[in-house]
Amino acid sequence: MRYIGESINRVDGIRKVTGALKYVDDIKLSRMLYAAVKRSPYPHAKLLKVDISKAEKLPGVKAVITGKDVANRVGLYLEDKTFLATDRIRYRGEGVAAVAAESKEIALAAIGLIEVEYEELPAVTNAVEGLKKDAPLVHPDMKEYKWGPIFFPEPGTNISNHYKIRKGDVEKGFAEAEFIVENEFFVPHIQHCPIETHSVIAQRDPDESLTIWSTCQSPYAVQKALSVAFNLPLNKVRVLSPAVGGGFGGKAGTTLEGIVIPLAMKTNGRPVKLTYTREDEFINSFVRQGLHATIKTGINKNGKIVAVKNTFIWDGGAYTEYGVNIVRAGGYASTGPYDVPNVWTDSICVYTNHPVGGPYRGFGMSEIHFAIEQNIDMLAKKLDINPVEIRRINGLRPGGKNATGQVVDVCGLQDCLEDVVKKLDWENSIKQSPSKPNRVVGRGISCAYKAPSMPNNVASSAIIKINDDGTAHLMVSAQDIGQGSDTVLTQIASEVLSIPPNRITIKTGDTDHTPYEWQTVASRITYCTGNAVIKACEDAKEQLLGLAQLKLGIEKDKLYLKDGYINSDTQPQKKIAINELALGLSLEDGSGIHGPIIGRGSFIPPGVKNTDKQTGQGEKPVAFWTYGCQGVEIEVDTETGKIEVLKVASSFDVGKIINPQLIEGQIEGGIIQGLGSAIFEELIISKGVVLNPNFVDYKIPTADDMPEMIISFIENEEPTGPFGARGVGEPCMVPTAPAIANAVNDALGIRIMSLPITPEKILRALKEK
Amino acid sequence: MKYDIHFTLNHEEISMTVAPNRTLLEVLREDLDLTGAKEGCGAGECGACTVLVNKKPINACLMLAVEADGKDILTIEGLSQGTELDALQLSFIDNGALQCGYCTPGMIMSGKALLMEKPAPTEEEVIEAINGNLCRCTGYKKIVEAILAAALKEDKS
DSSP states (O other): OOSHHHOOOTTTHHHHTTSSSOOOGOOOOOOOEEEEEEESSSSSSSEEEEEEEHHHHSTTEEEEGGGGGSSSSSSSSSSBSSSSSSSOOOTTTTTTEEESSSSSSHHHHHHHOOEEEEOOOOOOOOOHTSSTTSOOSSSSTTGGBBOOOOOOOOSSSEEEEEEEESSOOOHHHTOOOEEEEEEEEEEBBOOOOSSSSEEEEEEEEOOOEEEEOOOOOHHHHHHHHHHHTTTTGGEEEEOOOOOOOOTTTTTOOOOSSHHHHHHHTTTTTOOOEEOOOOHHHHHOEEOOOEEEEEEEEETTSSOOOOEEEEEEEEEEEETTTEEEEHHHHHHHHHTOSSSOOOOEEEEEEESSSSSSOOOOOOOOHHHHHHHHHHHHHHHHHHHOOHHHHHHHEEEEEEOOOOOOOOOOOOOOHHHHHHHHHHTTTTTTOOOOOOOTTTTTEEEEEEEEOOOSOTTTTOOOOEEEEEOOOOOOEEEEEOOSSSHHHHHHHHHHHHHHTTTTGGEEEEEBBBBTTTTTTTOOOOIIIIIHHHHHHHHHHHHHHHHHHHHHHHOOOOOGGGEEEETEEESSSSSSOOOOOGGGTTTTTEOOTEEEEEEEEEEEEEOOOOTTTOOOOOTOEEEEEEEEEEEEEEEEEEEETTTTTOOEEEEEEEEEESSOSHHHHHHHHHHHHHHHHHHHHHOOOOOOOOEESOOOOSTSSSOOGGGGOEEEEEEEEEOOOOOTSSSGGGOOOGGGGGGGHHHHHHHHHHHSSSOOOSSSSHHHHHHHHHOOO | EEEEEEEEETTTEEEEEEEEBHHHHHIIIIISSSOSSSOSSSSSSSSEEEETTEEEEEEEETTTTGGGGGOEEEEEEGBBBBBBBOOOHHHHHHHHOSSSSSSSSHHHHHHHHHHHSSSSOOOOHHHHHHTTTTOSSSSSSHHHHHHHHHHHHHHHH
């Protein structure tokens, strides 16, 4: 292969290092107006009255809207939200009205003039409490909502999805167990913290068409939601995503677009921009859902896990249009990457009066693995075997069965485990001595798996057009949110067409001009869009070879593309440049046939089917699984309780590496994000109020927190993947936090059952010990 | 009340009138259409708006525009000349030191300030120099490598 497996420089590199790339907030349109949002000071309240009359009179104000202007409910999986509150407030910060004005200052002044009457209601500020019979209802109208067939809301309660796994006989399994451990874990809300906050510009033309520039991961998902919200045909809604300054799931689905559009409908064609402040980003965009997990695990005397019983109670926040699928994913993956014959899982999504839970890199998996991987270590200790050995015994292998009963096909988990063991010299080395007095060294390990958590039949497409000079344009709506998809998809096209990457220009993110893509989420783009790109390029290739057959008089199946030419081994002297065929074939008599070469490719993951509603069992519930393992070395200061992560070894089975430098970058970034969630990050919410919506009080890792990272890969090819590749962008952050938690136990003999593992928690546990 | 200010911006002389409450970042982005410096927090916490003022890295969101009077300011746009990129910019690309790109201009300007002061920094000095610049994508490793590699290259040439 020429281009697959090469560290080709990012195709978007020059525009990014020069500051030339325009992100949404960098765009300034003629006569642009600026928006601001009036937000609720209560987490749960009836919205009695919104008086906008004073705001409307303020000079410079061009439009004011309230919930009446956005009354249609929308949602990706469950239609439970409106873009502004209509009759009820469900979290502190929810929008009740919005203004468009000549300047940001005027818009903010106008917001201050909007008078709102509320009747405060008792709030649900804890998901476990929200399950109680007498808990206030966050969505009393749930029975009127629409939802997808794979979700199970329970109207009349706060449960918006109850996903079940019933595999084998869990009571019989526990009866066979030598040891049983049962523990409760808590994973708090965290925030994605992309350095770019959300930003949207909307403009309506006199012909009723709407143009939206949105910093979004998924322009087609935004287009669909807006079409539903405002009763607009899709051909009148154009969504552009010119660049995305970090997503991590936070810019999946829709957030603020629906606030800006009704404003733009009232400004006589003037565009309206809304950019979130960092505080908005922390509170009013998606946050990662909280999780209360209870895990009971039984093991027999040979170290084999015989039964698992899980209760996952997810704090979904005020709206769970997206969150219901996180809960489903947490359910179907609820054993972790282990082969367990008897499983009982209840994964329950609970509405609370907290910020809106949504997709966050590796959703569901980071949360449940924090619990699963610590429980496994505790079982190992009971049986007096080491943490590596218990994973060797129970880790999934080809031919094994996962929690849904699916038979495992390709799986390099054991290879990844051995790889990490080797890289950390786990079994031979003795513990290093600490670098300073009062410090203790610890080592921890964690396995992980993840599948793309998406509906079964999500679609991707790609178009490639060959230009007159033999260069090409590749068009997709997969978004490069930093992960490098522009480069990887270009490399894939280069490989199929034998056109070097610098002669292919990729265009993305414009629903008027680039073809359909469901969403840039779920570590699915290299796999799904990659497959669509292969198909598009093969289509173009087929057309080129067909014309070359006529021109050269050599059968098509003997022809191949190489370096801009169509060649054959049979008659190497006869060849033709693809630019001679790019616009069709000219015949001897001066006539022409075929016309321009345009390849198209469409893809849906093959054979992914629903699981059984009652048992969660199924033959192929997901497109593929990505398996991996990480091991860490840490030092803990017993006087301050501070953890320093010294070293992380990571190994994932990625099927096939398309670009070594980019994939390494994904893993490094994932490790550091996992490290942040392990020891720093928590959205502190008290009575529905987020107390730390800024980078001083919510610390994310800086360069100083970076450990040594040893990164390696296993390549067991994915049968349906492009050149054998599978996704890894999310899975790589899943094992980091549990590995650190296990290392804390190794160092100090204490178990911290909630994230983040702060110095306070460590000192308290040491004191109690 | 507005103030007349005169300063050098990316090697050009600029004269303009600004209100006293406007930040340098607002003036750069909104009035001068130089959008390379980003606003990530507006509070000096993330470093995405880093520009050089008299060769020192400054959070432009915390500096008032009036303070620019008489100063020499360099933004990411002034680091390259047309299609000629600065060695540090090239090093970021070659070392894979960027992903989403939103922190990149600020990160490069912090790195540039370090290299202007210390042409051959140690790894610790690089980490210290970019410690005020948040990146959520890369994990920082390749950024540190890119700055060190650029230093090495300059040193050799």
